Amino acid sequence: MIIPKTSKLNEKQLQEVEAIASDFECSILEIQGRNRCVYAILGDEGREVMFKRIAGLPFIAKVDMIESPYKLMDRRSGLSDHRVRVGKTEVGKDKPFIIAGPCTIDPANPNFYLESAHALKEAGVDALRGGVWKPRTNPYSFQGDNHSLSIILQAREETGLPIDIEVMDSEQLKLALEAKVDVVQVGTRNAQNYRLLKEIGQLTAGSNTAVLLKRGRHMASPNEFIASAEYIVAEGNPNVMLCPRGTTPPLEGYRNHPDESITPLLKNRTWAPVVVDPSHSVGHADFVPACSLAAIAYGADGLCIESHIQPAKGIGDDPKQAILPQKVKELVGACTEVWKNRYLP
Ligand code: PEP
Ligand code: MN
DSSP states (O other): OEEESSSSOOHHHHHHHHHHHHHTTOEEEEEEOSSOEEEEEESOOOOHHHHHHHHTSTTEEEEOOOOSTTTTTBTTSTTTTOOOEETTEETTSSSOEEEEEOSBOOTTOHHHHHHHHHHHHHHTOSEEEOBSBOOOSSTTSOOBOTHHHHHHHHHHHHHOOOEEEEOOSHHHHHHHHHTTOSEEEEOGGGTTOHHHHHHHHHHHTTSSOEEEEEOOTTOOOHHHHHHHHHHHHTTTOOOEEEEOOOBSSOOBTBSSBOOGGGHHHHHHHBSSOBEEOHHHHHOSGGGHHHHHHHHHHTTOSEEEEEBOSSGGGOOTTHHHHOBOHHHHHHHHHHHHHHHHHOOOO
């Protein structure tokens, strides 16, 4: 990881660095952080002479060799002071960052989505979620609809809130990026779809688009999760949020094994904000509030909650796990209180 003295290398300086790297069969990747660029060395970077030559250039502040499986996501990396923003809000700055909205947008009843969006704005959330395309276990279940994209865009227009949607393939990614969505969500099923992760990183490199990366359902180790995020950052987009959302096997009675307690481990190993999804973790509306509070107590920077104005009339997960916008409003207040009083390491 190369850190220049200025906020960015000029073309000539970058060429000098690249020339040295190429002598050692390495290449250089520019990563645009919020305040400055850092430069990753791609290839076998364990070459001391290369490090010394680059570090000796007059415009280089330092070159770090990080012994880590995820050298960009690592807390000790040059990105450690990177802050992720969604719209105008810095995630995790001085209060919980709350994303909320229905699981699935019902294209036949756009008003459910739009009314939910307005109620959630009133509840004080920072961003809206809503499934346009859905990964469904059963191939005969509703799979989403392109038309839903225009509904969530309308909600953004009317409320002024940033929007988060899940993409599962290149085609959906391109449509989402054309629509300039603020957050691209990678669902639990694609948490290790490395080609998709790379493509997201490539197509959002240098942009303000954030990525909400959910934890794979089967992922045991925090490192496996962080390595998935590294794929996105290594293509040039450091605006990644890590989203624990429950794993398998489930704790009997819950939908998954609630994993909000992974938060301190992630925060300890990486600089990336952690935004917990309590809805999929527990799978029952009644249990979502406690899981939300626990996540914040564990040090989460935010939450991604399923909420619908009339859960029973929703589709996808909404009838079982969406909470009312009024409940989200209460949680925004309660989570802010926990935030102020929590014990962090
Ligand atoms: C969702 O957010 O509605 C969703 C499908 O989430 P996950 O990928 O965590 O199952
Ligand atoms: Mn859902």
